[in-house]
Amino acid sequence: MTNASTGQMTPATSGVLLVLAHPALERSRANRALAKAAKGLSGVTFKDLYETYPDFVIDIETEQAALTAHDVVALQFPLYWYSTPALMKEWLDLVWLHGFAYGEGGEALKGKKMFVACTTGASAKAYHAHGYNRFSMDEFLRPLEQTAHLCGMEWATPFVVHGAAVKDDAALKAEAERYRARVASLLPAKTEA
């Protein structure tokens, strides 16, 4: 059941589709701050997956139409076990179908841009060959990068906020501003006209 407060705007014919997945957004400072900063931009369609589909029953047609209608697909999520939260994975599994997103006849996303914005609990140091997570963020995001590649999408440099839990309000505000600028830069040039 969709709710009026899900923050879904009327579908744009172009611009950024910002898809957020956080199962407990009410407890997340970083993701809330980031989402708030980006969703006010004109040309950004905001979609909160856990708010739209609390029962995990995803409306595939609506989601595919939203994807088709945008030039940029932005995925925002906290890194859970080096991957996306469950509902975002479910959304990818169910919506990015063969014949739609990839494979024969699957050209709906071709030429679009994929942008990943991700928060982590641990500091940047942990995501290093010598850190306790042993791999870089680039390496952890490879599955998504390859997803974009398979769908014929352009892979934009990811936006990562490390140590999201330990940042103070001022630091978070700075990250949010940086995020807003980054999302704005993804918007097609015609918004300037």
Add this chain to the structure above:
Amino acid sequence: MENILTQTLVYLGAAVVSVPIAKRLGLGSVLGYLIAGVLIGPFALSLVGDQADVMKFAEFGVVILLFLIGLEVQPSTLWDMRKAIFGLGGAQVVGTALTIAAAALAFGLPWQTALAVGLVLAMSSTAIVLQTLDEKGLRQGPVGRAAFGVLLLQDLAVIPLFALLPLLAISAPQHAAEAGGHGGSLVATLPVWAQTLSVLAAVAAVVGGGRYLVRPLFRFIAKARLREIFTASALLIVVAVASLMQTVGLSPALGAFLAGVVLAESEFRRELETDIEPFRGLLLGLFFMTVGAGVDLPLVARQPLTLVGLVLGLMVLKFLVMYGIARLFGAPKRGALAVATALAQGGEFAFVLLTFTVGAGVIGAQLAALLTAAIAVSMALTPVAMILYERVAALMDAAIPDVTPDTGDFDEGEPDIIIAGFGRFGQITGRLLAANGFKSTVLDSDIEQIELLRRFGRRVHYGDATRLDLLRQAGADRARMLIVALDDREKTVELVETARKAFPDLTILARAWDRRHAYDLLSNGADAVERETFESALALGSTALQKLGFRAHRAHRAAAFFRRHDRRMFEELRPMWGQEEAYMLASRDAAQTMDRLLNADLHRMRPGDAGGAWDTASLDEELRERAQQEGAD
């Protein structure tokens, strides 16, 4: 005339004694009735005198039979079965009539008589065949479908036969006014055009009345909730139609058939079937007894060989023709064998037609008496023939190990699910099941509700689901599941209990009023229950949480968490139920535990309960410590 009580005593007594014996011996009930009839008849024990007036009464069994057949024949079914009815049935009637007529010609009968004999003997016995197939479980398969189609065409063919047979008259009609026991036609003296007109008017009255008069009448009676009056009105319909048809000189049985077809689409079909069924059985039994009593034993005794020849000739010819036609129509060998065996006897309409042809001067009385006896014997031999068929079929199976069995494809009437009660609750469940491709039969006793649903194009039958016979009619012995969604608490328990006893393999799901009712239903045999307000209350609660500021996913989880704990509590308290004090204590305790757990979830998600995975407090602390260390490095 003898005392009517004595007569009743003799008939009922004979039936009660001989039918169970015949059934025990594997001969079928029809044979039991026939033998009982022969025994009490004027030519054996002579316990009953002239059975002519009983015969009139007994023929009503045939009328009711045709009414019931009509009820089963929805126009859509007719259309689906057009090949079986008009192809197979038409070929059988024409083929059999001509073959038998040819044989009769060969024995030196004039061609008119020969043709009449052929036409009369082409009829098979609807009553015997349907009953035999039912008893053998063949009714719903391709065999049953083919046989039913043929029988239906034969029954329909009786109408034109009444018109055609007099044209074959070779001697002056004896007493045409009394034609075939269908005497008393008030229109016989009218000019032909007026007769035709009255026939058309009568048919129109049956169709129109059935559509616009009878259904409102049934609705009115159903609202009164008087079961016996419903039965009475059902009988009234049949009697009224039969007498109307008789008045205009048509066959009452066919009128009843027509009335049945008209009512087949109505919501009262199941209830009508159930109510009329017992009368059909008894009256048909009476009919067969009168036929048995009518067998002229002295005549048969004088010409035993002729009779044996007639019976064998009749059955063999009918069998061969039907077998050939069935094969021509693409039936497999075994199926053709079964249909041909089942239909190889004379029918009850043959008796009626014989009397009629004697009256019309087509067939001589002597010959008619012989044929009557032959038909009766051939009917009696049908169960024996079916036993023979089964032997042969078993041999065929043994000879060809991979023979394809008769898989019933005629299963349109077989519901997966029976839904009792189609109010606010049953409808939602029903829609979900229907949307997923399950066939359901729906019973409801609220006539206003049914009217409303019918307007939305839903098929709902009127009936009190707590009646075991009606449940059986609805197919409870073959269905996979019974869903009880009655509004009445006590009736729900009653129905669950009845259904559990009668159909041990049926899965029974029931809608419970509250927790106590749910326990009641479970201990009376329900496989699963759902408290009627539980899920919707949870849904509303979840919406309330959202409106109070919870995010949707969290509200959803809170409801899911509550549901899980409540269901656990439901199971844990079940053994305590019935011991008032212990149950109270335990339930208070459980409620407190649940509040505690839910509160804990609210303030701080507990690992393993609800969303511990996202509880980052401890993790945050650890990360903060680590950050400090790193800063110190």
